[in-house]
Amino acid sequence: MVIRSKTLRLVILTSTVLVTIIIAIQLFWLQKVYLYEEKQFNINVSKSIRSLYTDMELVNDASDNVQKIIENINPDVYLFKIDCSPNLEQLWINLKAELTDFDVYTDCRAAIYDPSEKKYITEQYINLPDSYFPSEEEKILPVYERDYSYIALYFPHRGGYILKQMLFWIASSGLLLLVLTGFGFSIFYLYRQKFYYETQKDFVNNFTHEFKTPLAVITIAADVLKQENIIEKPEKLKNYAGIIYEQTSHLQSQVQRLLEIAYTDRSHLPLEKEKFDVNVLIKKSINDLQPLIEQKNAVVKTTFAGTDAIVNADKPYLRLCFINLIENAIKYAKTPVIDITTKTEGSHFIISVKDNGIGIASKHQKKIFDRFYRITDGELHTSKGFGLGLNFVKKVIDTHNGKIEVKSEPGQGSTFTIKLPRN
Numbered sequence: 283m284v285i286r287s288k289t290l291r292l293v294i295l296t297s298t299v300l301v302t303i304i305i306a307i308q309l310f311w312l313q314k315v316y317l318y319e320e321k322q323f324n325i326n327v328s329k330s331i332r333s334l335y336t337d338m339e340l341v342n343d344a345s346d347n348v349q350k351i352i353e354n355i356n357p358d359v360y361l362f363k364i365d366c367s368p369n370l371e372q373l374w375i376n377l378k379a380e381l382t383d384f385d386v387y388t389d390c391r392a393a394i395y396d397p398s399e400k401k402y403i404t405e406q407y408i409n410l411p412d413s414y415f416p417s418e419e420e421k422i423l424p425v426y427e428r429d430y431s432y433i434a435l436y437f438p439h440r441g442g443y444i445l446k447q448m449l450f451w452i453a454s455s456g457l458l459l460l461v462l463t464g465f466g467f468s469i470f471y472l473y474r475q476k477f478y479y480e481t482q483k484d485f486v487n488n489f490t491h492e493f494k495t496p497l498a499v500i501t502i503a504a505d506v507l508k509q510e511n512i513i514e515k516p517e518k519l520k521n522y523a524g525i526i527y528e529q530t531s532h533l534q535s536q537v538q539r540l541l542e543i544a545y546t547d548r549s550h551l552p553l554e555k556e557k558f559d560v561n562v563l564i565k566k567s568i569n570d571l572q573p574l575i576e577q578k579n580a581v582v583k584t585t586f587a588g589t590d591a592i593v594n595a596d597k598p599y600l601r602l603c604f605i606n607l608i609e610n611a612i613k614y615a616k617t618p619v620i621d622i623t624t625k626t627e628g629s630h631f632i633i634s635v636k637d638n639g640i641g642i643a644s645k646h647q648k649k650i651f652d653r654f655y656r657i658t659d660g661e662l663h664t665s666k667g668f669g670l671g672l673n674f675v676k677k678v679i680d681t682h683n684g685k686i687e688v689k690s691e692p693g694q695g696s697t698f699t700i701k702l703p704r705n
Contacts, residue, residue, distance in 0.1 A: 301330050301462045308455045315451050319444045320357065323386065327435070328352055328608035330380040331362050337376050340364040341432075355426060360435040364394070373433075374406050387412040388443035390421050391436040400427055402434070412443055468684045495574070495609050496529045502573035503529075522573075529570065532601075553596040553681060560593050560600070560631060560702075561586040561624055567604035568622075574609070580606070580618035587624045593631050593704050604633075606671045607698050615695070630684075631704050636697040640689040650688065651676040 331352050335341065335388070342365055353361040375393060388411050393402040402425065421435045437443075503522040506512065512519050567574070568582055575582060611620045616635065621636040642650060651672050679686045683703055690696035 294328040294473055295465065297469055301466060304462065305459065308458060312448070312451060312455060315448055316444060319447050319590070323440065323444060324354065324357075326384040326386045327360055327381070327437075330377075330384045330386060331360065331435075333380045333383070334376055335362075337380070338368055338373065339366050340368055342368060353432075358437050358440050359424070359426075361395075361428070361432045362435075363424060363430050363432050365431060370394075370404060370406075374408065377435075378408050378410065381410060385508040386410070386438055388439050391438065393423050393434045393436075395425070395428065395432050395434060397427075397429050397431060401425060412446065493533060496533050496570070499573050500526050500529050502577060503642070506573070525570065525572065532570075532598075553599070555594050555596055557592055557594050558597050559591050560633065561591045563597060563601055564604055564622060564624070564633070567601055567608060570605060571608055571612070574612055575618075578612055578618055580612050580615075580620065582620045582622065585621070587626055587631075590626055591624060591631065593702055593703060595682055599681075603675045603678050603700070604635075606675050609689060610671065611635060611639060611696075611699060614639035626704070627701075629704055631702045633700040633702070634697055636695065637660045640694055641692040641694050642688065643692050647688055647690060651686070 289465045341363070351363065355361060374392065381387075381390070387410050389412070390408045391405060392408055393405040395401070396403045402423065405423065426434070503525045506522050507519065507526075512522075564584070564586075568584075574580075608620065608622075612618045617638075619700060621634075623632075623634045623636075625632050676686055679700055679702070687699045687701075687703040688696055689699070
């Protein structure tokens with residue numbers, strides 16, 4: 283069974299939330315691992331320094347633990363007090379050995395501070411297995427003034443070293459992220475393929491929907507012309523024959539345009555503008571639907587702007603819009619009563635189509651212009667249609683830089699208002 287689009291959207295939304303949660307958890311654990319490695323690095327350096335106290339006479343009283351306090355100025359710098367003058371060559375050898383013994387393999391700069399001179403009297407670069415080429419800034423060891431002598435250890439690449447220790451975690455997180463990204467693209471591709479499938483499937487239905495009104499009008503007109511006494515009513519005969527001719531021509535001229543609309547996702551349509559009287563076009567649209575109006579005993583009332591009803595627009599497209607709106611007004615009422623009014627308002631021309639149909643709930647009003655959207659709850663589920671008519675109307679009005687609005691309440695009918703620029 284084909285999965286519905288709503289289900290797919292729910293799956294995509296759920297998957298997105300889950301992926302976001304997984305990534306957030308992964309980032310949280312990476313942070314925790316980093317903090318652990320940082321803490322472990324600090325412990326290992328501290329152990330190395332304490333072991334150095336044991337190996338060398340750096341203080342007068344080796345039993346005085348106070349003399350062995352290590353000051354961690356910042357994550358990269360350690361100071362430890364001395365009150366003896368150590369053998370420098372041996373100091374650097376022992377320091378390197380202690381650091382490697384306690385798994386500290388990143389390079390560091392070591393220096394001895396003299397409080398009388400308030401500067402480092404000697405410095406040494408400790409080259410460890412995981413060394414880098416230090417930049418000029420990294421070669422500078424900041425001076426921290428104290429009233430006692432101390433040895434300073436500066437690890438310029440501590441952060442990079444810790445990240446290197448986390449390589450497994452970072453690689454596994456990156457792999458997981460790639461898998462999740464691939465999964466996301468797969469879901470998106472599935473949804474897009476599903477959408478294309480539904481678009482192709484609905485194309486036939488929507489194509490039928492766009493042409494069923496003219497065909498229905500032609501069928502009704504043909505039935506009237508088949509009546510035996512029609513020959514006795516030449517005016518009616520002429521009128522209905524004219525309707526058949528006009529509807530046939532209309533179908534012929536619109537096939538290519540509607541095919542283009544159905545097959546493409548253009549936000550705007552190619553317009554062929556001309557100046558014409560909107561009131562005349564509305565009358566013609568009503569006349570095109572006359573057989574349908576008579577069949578449902580509909581009442582169509584018009585209140586047109588007295589003068590200056592000329593607009594510069596695409597006449598065939600607007601005609602389709604008016605036919606769509608009037609047809610809907612007829613279709614969704616038991617005894618249709620339709621009020622069509624036009625008026626000028628500044629540089630715009632306003633057309634309103636009001637009906638006494640079943641109305642539209644507020645939760646649907648923003649969606650009725652969406653492509654393929656159909657209202658399926660309430661009474662409207664029994665009405666046929668495929669959700670292209672109002673989408674087409676809105677697309678036409680938008681392309682004319684106009685605006686269409688709907689005001690409706692269930693059981694109270696609907697009013698569609700079109701606002702078109704006159705130039």
